[in-house]
Amino acid sequence: MANPKRVLIVGAGFGGLAAARRLARAGAGLEICILDRRNYHLFQPLLYQVAMAGLSPGEIAVPVRTVLSKYKNARALLGEVNAVDLGKKTVQTDFQEFEYDYLVLACGAQHSYFGHEEWEPFAPGLKTLEQATEVRRRVLLAFELAERETDPVKTRQLLTFVVVGGGPTGIELAGSLGEISRFALSRDFRKIDPRQTRIILIEAGPRILATFDASLAQRAQRDLEELGVTVWTGMRVSGIDASGVRLGNEKVESKTVLWAAGVKPSKLNAALGVELDGMGRVIAAPDLSVPGHPEVFIIGDQACFTHGPGGRPLPGLAPVAMQQGRHAADNILADLRGGGRAPFTYADKGSMATIGRRRAVVEMGKIRFAGVLAWYTWLVVHIFYLIGFRNRVLVFIQWAWAYISFRRGAQLITNPGWRSFPSDGQQP
Amino acid sequence: MANPKRVLIVGAGFGGLAAARRLARAGAGLEICILDRRNYHLFQPLLYQVAMAGLSPGEIAVPVRTVLSKYKNARALLGEVNAVDLGKKTVQTDFQEFEYDYLVLACGAQHSYFGHEEWEPFAPGLKTLEQATEVRRRVLLAFELAERETDPVKTRQLLTFVVVGGGPTGIELAGSLGEISRFALSRDFRKIDPRQTRIILIEAGPRILATFDASLAQRAQRDLEELGVTVWTGMRVSGIDASGVRLGNEKVESKTVLWAAGVKPSKLNAALGVELDGMGRVIAAPDLSVPGHPEVFIIGDQACFTHGPGGRPLPGLAPVAMQQGRHAADNILADLRGGGRAPFTYADKGSMATIGRRRAVVEMGKIRFAGVLAWYTWLVVHIFYLIGFRNRVLVFIQWAWAYISFRRGAQLITNPGWRSFPSDGQQP
Numbered sequence: 001m002a003n004p005k006r007v008l009i010v011g012a013g014f015g016g017l018a019a020a021r022r023l024a025r026a027g028a029g030l031e032i033c034i035l036d037r038r039n040y041h042l043f044q045p046l047l048y049q050v051a052m053a054g055l056s057p058g059e060i061a062v063p064v065r066t067v068l069s070k071y072k073n074a075r076a077l078l079g080e081v082n083a084v085d086l087g088k089k090t091v092q093t094d095f096q097e098f099e100y101d102y103l104v105l106a107c108g109a110q111h112s113y114f115g116h117e118e119w120e121p122f123a124p125g126l127k128t129l130e131q132a133t134e135v136r137r138r139v140l141l142a143f144e145l146a147e148r149e150t151d152p153v154k155t156r157q158l159l160t161f162v163v164v165g166g167g168p169t170g171i172e173l174a175g176s177l178g179e180i181s182r183f184a185l186s187r188d189f190r191k192i193d194p195r196q197t198r199i200i201l202i203e204a205g206p207r208i209l210a211t212f213d214a215s216l217a218q219r220a221q222r223d224l225e226e227l228g229v230t231v232w233t234g235m236r237v238s239g240i241d242a243s244g245v246r247l248g249n250e251k252v253e254s255k256t257v258l259w260a261a262g263v264k265p266s267k268l269n270a271a272l273g274v275e276l277d278g279m280g281r282v283i284a285a286p287d288l289s290v291p292g293h294p295e296v297f298i299i300g301d302q303a304c305f306t307h308g309p310g311g312r313p314l315p316g317l318a319p320v321a322m323q324q325g326r327h328a329a330d331n332i333l334a335d336l337r338g339g340g341r342a343p344f345t346y347a348d349k350g351s352m353a354t355i356g357r358r359r360a361v362v363e364m365g366k367i368r369f370a371g372v373l374a375w376y377t378w379l380v381v382h383i384f385y386l387i388g389f390r391n392r393v394l395v396f397i398q399w400a401w402a403y404i405s406f407r408r409g410a411q412l413i414t415n416p417g418w419r420s421f422p423s424d425g426q427q428p
Numbered sequence: 429m430a431n432p433k434r435v436l437i438v439g440a441g442f443g444g445l446a447a448a449r450r451l452a453r454a455g456a457g458l459e460i461c462i463l464d465r466r467n468y469h470l471f472q473p474l475l476y477q478v479a480m481a482g483l484s485p486g487e488i489a490v491p492v493r494t495v496l497s498k499y500k501n502a503r504a505l506l507g508e509v510n511a512v513d514l515g516k517k518t519v520q521t522d523f524q525e526f527e528y529d530y531l532v533l534a535c536g537a538q539h540s541y542f543g544h545e546e547w548e549p550f551a552p553g554l555k556t557l558e559q560a561t562e563v564r565r566r567v568l569l570a571f572e573l574a575e576r577e578t579d580p581v582k583t584r585q586l587l588t589f590v591v592v593g594g595g596p597t598g599i600e601l602a603g604s605l606g607e608i609s610r611f612a613l614s615r616d617f618r619k620i621d622p623r624q625t626r627i628i629l630i631e632a633g634p635r636i637l638a639t640f641d642a643s644l645a646q647r648a649q650r651d652l653e654e655l656g657v658t659v660w661t662g663m664r665v666s667g668i669d670a671s672g673v674r675l676g677n678e679k680v681e682s683k684t685v686l687w688a689a690g691v692k693p694s695k696l697n698a699a700l701g702v703e704l705d706g707m708g709r710v711i712a713a714p715d716l717s718v719p720g721h722p723e724v725f726i727i728g729d730q731a732c733f734t735h736g737p738g739g740r741p742l743p744g745l746a747p748v749a750m751q752q753g754r755h756a757a758d759n760i761l762a763d764l765r766g767g768g769r770a771p772f773t774y775a776d777k778g779s780m781a782t783i784g785r786r787r788a789v790v791e792m793g794k795i796r797f798a799g800v801l802a803w804y805t806w807l808v809v810h811i812f813y814l815i816g817f818r819n820r821v822l823v824f825i826q827w828a829w830a831y832i833s834f835r836r837g838a839q840l841i842t843n844p845g846w847r848s849f850p851s852d853g854q855q856p
Contacts, residue, residue, distance in 0.1 A: 069616045130842060150524075411468070413506075
């Protein structure tokens, strides 16, 4: 028998982990190694619930090595990739060099401030658990500081929340802020009335939820407005600092600005020496390989895949990454068995976004619905896809409890510098 | 009717919160304000389980204002006390000055390195949630780095854990490390065998669990040794740095040192201008007031109370703080009703410590037992005293799942600087 083929997978998100599991199950003849900067797989679709004090970090994350524990041909390692040499077939990490027979790149995306990186301290994004607990800290701290503030102008600034970006994440954040202020916190304060909280959702495009049908976007906007969210479309942010957000001549005074506007792919892409799209994503071949490098696959948010119907790039969604991960694995297995590779086709199961309690929108091809049924669909799908039986039970209990009590389960102000906003200087 | 009496409570630990609830329930004629640096009450007896990846922070903490939500005469504020003027009856905070008619000081304790504050970066203590997730980060990171390490000397250093201090916290940490390495992680690694992990518990005194009966301490030591923990008694740490622990001429090479050795009271005490004991705690009068200041009460770890049988100071335990908090509240209420104050007497319900799965020790007066029954007692008592119905359910599920699966529920390496030890420099 030949030497086992070394498959190196970079990134343990939805794409990388799906590829690793499919390959590990296939078993013989493979030596699988999955590298990630983190020791856990993160269920990103529920990250906004950590940011909004509904769930704890441990409930939406599961260690990569635990997921792969039973597959003895798969190895998980904590590490960061510094460079990929497609010619030599090597990967440089922070601790050693890897040689590979097959490489699966699934490094995902991070936040993009469209060239305004100086906004980041004042408007954190939502891609990591640290960012989520940082957003949670700022939101809860704003209410705490407002309760002890005597100046009405400063109180108003503390009780103004701005969410930049009208995609699903922005909707979910703004809707949750509406619910927190109107329900979860409403009885807990003595001086301020959290129901007076101002929440502004800013979208540069002509409408929110641009990837959804216009009717659902309208419904979502109405739902948001019922929760007290003011939706501003067609408005472009021109500045963010410690005091708030600037939009051309206008200025919104706010201590808490959240960024849900743009993403960019891993910075590894630029150094690969292959063709990228306008966003910096690697343009994938129909079989998901990197053109000219059939042994290298590129999947998920790191890739641009346009070979589907209509030629439009696939969106940056978990189902796309998972299906691509499994497909890349299948193509590797096809090579080893001497079969031919299949082109990837995305089976669109639809997309959804939740606005709040009993409010969501679901779009599955021509089928579109909103309201309570959409909300239940959202709940079931998210519990179902969550990895780990215990996590499912814990999240289910947190949600059931929040539904009954109108409260949130993780209202903790933690992290270093927990008592100040970035502008105020650190007071540990 | 007279003006309501202003009661200011500093600290929302077991003592302060017990006082606030007792006073709030009494209702009329009182204006209660509770100040804390944090927005949550922390269930400290289970903090070691957060450090050992068994529980999430949100499961052992509950927002102070949520606990007091239904009492309209009680107000919770986030803030830090800078100074107390017992003469003027004022308290200076980071945001305003408070005047009080009654003051309850319940600021607790923090870690003490016996004058070696330079050890702290290399040997974190366990008093806050940030410290707990920091300990969790270091412990899990040590295993991850060992898995990818090729140098056997460095691997051994990474797989050596030192716990300083043989009290209940030290026992619980060392026992949990034994369980994690032998059970929770045993199947997840490919290169290292976590069962080879070296765990050393260092105690300066002649035996561990000095406050327990010698027979229970012996039993606990045997239990620890069965879990692979080496217990060194009568050994004094003379140095801690990035490479390990020095004990006189000996040196233990270890990347992960945990500090569970000493505490000191709030630094407010020194500025009060009243009599302190050798540890810096305020010596309380029999009615829990500060001698010479009948309107000021001092409770919990911040106080030294010696008026019980035998004249020995009461230990720094949650039941002491809770009973004192309720008693201080009762004495304030007695004043208002024109009754006489009662001296405080501690109703000793016993003490307990857990070593691991089905292993614990319990001492209630003359009744002492260990093993499975003690462990169940420990579980029931800790679930019972945990505040919040949801927290009880979540912790119960985490424990039941851990018991069945031999796994842990929160194995996340998070926090800034998550990929390095203090000595290695920050690699964000």
